[in-house]
Amino acid sequence: MEYNNKKELFTVTVFSENRVGLLNQISIIFTRRKLNIESLSVSPSSIAGVHKFTITAYADEETISKLVRQIEKRIDVLKSFYYHDDEIVYQEVALYKVPTVELLEEKNLESIIRHHNARILEITREYTVIEKTGHDDETTALFEELKRYDIRQFVRSGRVAVTKSPEEYVTMYIEERARRKEEIERCLKDE
């Protein structure tokens, strides 16, 4: 277990039962280790009843590996993993709200949007909302470009990610647990 102690952005995923108060339990574990959560998103996973947290934080690998074990130790957590960027496919969504008048003058608007692979979600007389899905550096690049149109609001979602691995570890784990449950029940019946 030799790690280099370089800090990098890790993506931590947590699979848990759908129970009140879990976010609190998980975030406390980051706080105690003085780790700032950079982004967070919570959603149902592909498995019925199982919730998935996707959290990013800057840390060295040793710290993050210990953190993941502490998270997994919480009773209602099924599994927790951490990933380097090259192990996952990930995205973020950004929304930009700009005054429509600013854009009316702009001849390049269409090309900017096309260039950044963004799209317009809504246009009213007062404002226009542009959406861009991508990595952090890409949504930031569009932000930089739109800056001159007087961005009124900007928001970026937490990272969402899926692994590149062909193995679905959580599904395997849940199957293993179901077998364990059967085994225990069989033992109890025999007693």
Add this chain to the structure above:
Amino acid sequence: MISGAEALIRSLLAEGVDTIFGYPGGAIIPVFDRLYDYKDRLRHILVRHEQGATHAAQGYARVSGRTGVVIVTSGPAATNVITGLSDAMMDSTPLVVITGQVGSELLGSDAFQETDVIGITQPVTKWSYQIRNVEDLRWAVARAFYIASTGRPGPVVLDFAKNAQVAMMEWRGYKKCHFVRTYEPNPVINDADVERVAAMIDKARRPLIISGHGVEIARGEKELLALAEKAQVPVTTTLLGLSTIATDSHMFKGLVGMHGNVAANVAIGECDLLVAVGLRFDDRVTGDPAHFASQAKIVHIDIDSSEFGKIITPDATIHGDAREVLARLVDKVSPARHDEWLGSFDKAWKIETEKVINPELNDKSRINMGCVARKVSEAAGYGAVLVTDVGQNQMLSARYFKYTAPRSIITSGGLGTMGFGLPAAIGAKIGAPDRTVCFFTGDGGIQMTMEELGVILQYGVAVKIILLNNNFLGMVRQWQELFYDRRFSETELVNPNFVMIANSYGIPAEDVETLDELDGAIERMLAHDGAYVLNVNIDPEELVYPMTPAGSPISTILLNKDERYEK
């Protein structure tokens, strides 16, 4: 149909509970009302402060191995149990603490005596759950007992909303919990890991075991000794592991850590294989972890895999129950002899005996804490239980008490909670009524939970209380003396007359002023068949030695003010 409160009582009975430590109040009255009808089967010990309930439940749990149960009300009662929960979390003690809560229709409204119990307790519990719906009750109680008592034990909180206490439900029996999908308390031990560690033990020339609280929790004392004897591996222990091996065993080589035995701490630096069983490498054990066991391969055996590598990076691990792992290792290791290695401990023991132990025990000029502890221990005989408070009294009684049976030391290790001792001793006596419970405390610590003398009065709990009274917060004073230029900032106490206090609770007590009064007083204390207090006059200048200053390598050992241990 029965109420949620009634269902709680039936669930507790189904879990085999017969003793509860608690304190009533508005948000839990329905439960206490039902308790009234179960007096013949459920003994409720009415404490004097909810912190006392948790520590008493801890003492009960640690002496018996059973889960301690606490029932208190909401708000201030719930905040009063936080210290006990943290202590139980650090020292892996199974507790189920039930707190009353305002009705769920009022939750979040800052109702009278509402507090965010789940939010506050989550960081210091193994699991906490709010019962808002009576239909959840049996499920939650079953899960609570399962989680608290299995794997690495710990405290669980059930926050029981009042509406669910009074709501009606159909009973339909109780099912214990044996499985939680997200939690595996009995990991399957990996054979290859066992083989690998057995081979490491066979190959080692200077192997050393440190036995921790995990061995006690797993009831692995016999297997520990069997392994030590078969492979000739000397055994040292942590503070909480002290009674996992008899003090007089020829394989026992001492206590490790800040105030541990010289031979044990020196051996950590010299061994070529360190087998750590059921412990978590607390900084009071390791000293500076960078210098810990620097010549050794390290094997870490624990039921909690998140401990592997948390402080010390191991060369091999075995994840599993300490008793099972030790039993498997006993089968796998080859008989060995390490006579020279075993003999090498004598030198450091000789030095410690000369420089530290004999002066502590044979001082004719004053009463030393260690001397009192040794005398009480020898007079109390086989099977006596040591309960301590925190500070010098803790370290010296732990060092000089002799352990003859398993589960004989109950002390606040991880949290170091002053005030832990008195209620824990009460709980221990209730959990093991046939054993002599000797409680050593300081004049500071006893005053933190002294109200619990009322429990001794009310229930006649026969705890032997030895108050090592130096009129100082001794351990802090010791640090001020050694590291803060004798600037005794806020450590001197003006104390009450403790004998009168004891007497006012109906407890016989005596002052022990001089050494020649000591033996007689101990005899009278032990001969009396109830609780008894000895208020022993201790010189504030007495310091605990040996000592490794915090943050130093564990082999940097002060033997007294002027001498360090040199190899």
